[in-house]
Amino acid sequence: MRTSIFKDLQDPILFKKQLIAWGNQFREIVFLDSNNYPQQYSSYDCVLAVDAFTSIKTDYYNAFEDLKQYQSQTRDWLFGYLSYDLKNDTEDLISKNQDGLHFPDMFFFQPKKIFLLKENQLEIQYLNMCDDEVEEDFFEIVESQKSKVECKKNNKIEQRISKENYIEKVSEILTHINRGDIYEANFCMEFFAEKAEINPLEIYNKLNEISEPPFSVFFKNNTNYLLSASPERYLRKEGTKIISQPIKGTSKRFSDVIEDEKSKLELLQNPKERSENVMIVDLVRNDLSHTATKGSVQVEELCKTYTFKQVHQMISTITSEVLHTTSPIDILKTTFPMGSMTGAPKISAMKIIEELEETKRGLYSGAMGYFTPTGDFDFNVVIRSILYNSEEKYVSFSVGSAITAGSIPEKEYDECLLKSIAMREVLTSNFI
Numbered sequence: 001m002r003t004s005i006f007k008d009l010q011d012p013i014l015f016k017k018q019l020i021a022w023g024n025q026f027r028e029i030v031f032l033d034s035n036n037y038p039q040q041y042s043s044y045d046c047v048l049a050v051d052a053f054t055s056i057k058t059d060y061y062n063a064f065e066d067l068k069q070y071q072s073q074t075r076d077w078l079f080g081y082l083s084y085d086l087k088n089d090t091e092d093l094i095s096k097n098q099d100g101l102h103f104p105d106m107f108f109f110q111p112k113k114i115f116l117l118k119e120n121q122l123e124i125q126y127l128n129m130c131d132d133e134v135e136e137d138f139f140e141i142v143e144s145q146k147s148k149v150e151c152k153k154n155n156k157i158e159q160r161i162s163k164e165n166y167i168e169k170v171s172e173i174l175t176h177i178n179r180g181d182i183y184e185a186n187f188c189m190e191f192f193a194e195k196a197e198i199n200p201l202e203i204y205n206k207l208n209e210i211s212e213p214p215f216s217v218f219f220k221n222n223t224n225y226l227l228s229a230s231p232e233r234y235l236r237k238e239g240t241k242i243i244s245q246p247i248k249g250t251s252k253r254f255s256d257v258i259e260d261e262k263s264k265l266e267l268l269q270n271p272k273e274r275s276e277n278v279m280i281v282d283l284v285r286n287d288l289s290h291t292a293t294k295g296s297v298q299v300e301e302l303c304k305t306y307t308f309k310q311v312h313q314m315i316s317t318i319t320s321e322v323l324h325t326t327s328p329i330d331i332l333k334t335t336f337p338m339g340s341m342t343g344a345p346k347i348s349a350m351k352i353i354e355e356l357e358e359t360k361r362g363l364y365s366g367a368m369g370y371f372t373p374t375g376d377f378d379f380n381v382v383i384r385s386i387l388y389n390s391e392e393k394y395v396s397f398s399v400g401s402a403i404t405a406g407s408i409p410e411k412e413y414d415e416c417l418l419k420s421i422a423m424r425e426v427l428t429s430n431f432i
Contacts, residue, residue, distance in 0.1 A: 080108030188400030215380035249314025
């Protein structure tokens with residue numbers, strides 16, 4: 001059982017900075033920030049969950065069934081992630097590529113302390129075992145000062161796949177497409193640094209400041225970190241309504257207003273980008289149909305352009321209805337991994353990209369989010385994200401693009417570099 005306390009805040013933006021700085025002291029922390037990005041589907045502007053009372057950590061084998069048992073028994077807030085390699089639990093697939101991070105395939109925890117912020121109202125939910133600490137903790141948070149940390153970067157960022165090798169691999173995917181094996185494949189490559197030492201919270205703050213995305217995450221599980229500036233929702237459950245919002249289609253931002261609007265319009269009218277998006281919409285519709293009530297799968301928005309600080313993106317919104325008795329874990333299991341990060345048909349695409357990629361994806365292109373006590377959930381897609389194992393001093397970020405029949409390998413490579421700019425900048429620039 002939890003105790004809830006409500007407080008009105010005079011400066012929510014300042015409080016968010018204080019909240020994450022205070023939360024960083026704990027072994028387990030999930031900080032979710034919408035950056036006040038306008039969204040139709042949203043419960044909170046910001047959420048902090050810290051300090052595990054219970055948790056589940058496992059590899060991919062039988063992972064969804066273990067999670068179902070944990071979620072149904074706990075019936076409380078749960079925060080954590082599903083790695084991309086849980087595909088091996090749902091299909092006859094493997095992950096055999098290089099892995100420098102060594103994160104568990106799945107991790108969720110039941111936090112002792114939760115902070116839920118909406119506009120200027122803060123709800124604090126503590127497990128009853130520690131509810132006598134609320135006022136003391138709140139005082140610590142509002143009195144805390146954000147320390148300036150000098151972050152000197154000596155991290156040499158290396159590229160796992162060279163440009164020449166990337167073009168060869170994309171050409172091979174195009175051969176598969178022309179042969180009719182697949183229609184589309186999301187092909188990714190890793191950037192990494194060994195013997196890396198970073199300040200994860202400061203890197204996250206800088207990355208979030210550069211991008212201000214709607215699904216930002218700072219996550220820590222002891223020595224494992226996710227610093228995410230994701231613009232993409234994977235899946236949300238509101239009662240019996242399921243919402244998926246895949247992104248496919250990217251174009252540059254420009255400082256000149258006319259050039260910027262031209263770039264956005266070109267994205268909207270680009271037949272190659274639209275075909276990418278439509279293919280994934282069809283895949284998502286099929287995935288949702290596994291748990292949807294008859295005739296309830298709908299496309300609310302098709303190929304709508306959204307503007308972010310770094311790029312313009314093309315996003316579609318697909319919804320469905322489920323029975324109130326349908327397990328939330330079954331909804332996730334029958335749609336995972338998200339189609340925007342695999343391709344179509346999904347299983348064939350996953351087999352091909354596993355052969356051609358050189359890094360185990362792990363948490364990248366997985367999902368981070370939470371379950372509520374009533375079984376609702378909200379998960380992002382882990383993209384535009386930095387992963388760090390502080391014990392092994394290994395830092396990694398990956399980028400990808402969708403390969404279709406109309407793809408030009410050199411342009412796909414350029415799109416990957418465009419998506420990598422923010423991560424590379426915060427890992428290689430000096431700041432105080």
